[in-house]
Amino acid sequence: MRALLFLAFVAVSLLELWILIEVGGVIGPAATILLVIAVAFVGASLVKYEGLRTWVRFQQALAEGRLPAGEVVDGVLILVSGALLVTPGFATDAVGLALLLPPTRAVLARVLRSRVRHSLGFQAFGAGRAGRPGPGGPADQDGVVDVDVVDVERHDEHDQRGEDPDDPGGGELRGG
Numbered sequence: 001m002r003a004l005l006f007l008a009f010v011a012v013s014l015l016e017l018w019i020l021i022e023v024g025g026v027i028g029p030a031a032t033i034l035l036v037i038a039v040a041f042v043g044a045s046l047v048k049y050e051g052l053r054t055w056v057r058f059q060q061a062l063a064e065g066r067l068p069a070g071e072v073v074d075g076v077l078i079l080v081s082g083a084l085l086v087t088p089g090f091a092t093d094a095v096g097l098a099l100l101l102p103p104t105r106a107v108l109a110r111v112l113r114s115r116v117r118h119s120l121g122f123q124a125f126g127a128g129r130a131g132r133p134g135p136g137g138p139a140d141q142d143g144v145v146d147v148d149v150v151d152v153e154r155h156d157e158h159d160q161r162g163e164d165p166d167d168p169g170g171g172e173l174r175g176g
Helices: 002-027 029-063 068-084 090-100 101-119
Strands: none
Touching: 002 029, 002 068, 002 090, 029 068, 068 090, 068 101, 090 101
């Protein structure tokens, strides 16, 4: 895995260098450098904007009592986007800008969630399907889902006033 990451880093660096040389040959070295710097500044501004929007959605999810899983994934993708945008080069800038677009992020987030669920061995629950987490067993084919029964006690308003509804003495508390 480490060797694969190293090769990817070298390949991306060589690709960026080749693109920079080609663009520099067309528009000139000074214009190429200015373009790379301009894209970094514009990208940083967009990252800040999208990051703040995601932060607000994250806080709203918490306030509503929802797990902000989608907002966390968006935040991570925006962070990756920011790192790509400040890296000099046009290929990484293109990927970084694509990650800043909400539709692109939504598609990538859906793919990532699917891969994580698959790698963890979770099966989806849905209409007509039942599944169990983990690779331990196949999903029920007949639509039956195993559940644990929880015993729940009912507390009437009598309990709140200190009366015992099971007390045959009329609900009075007797001290000892």
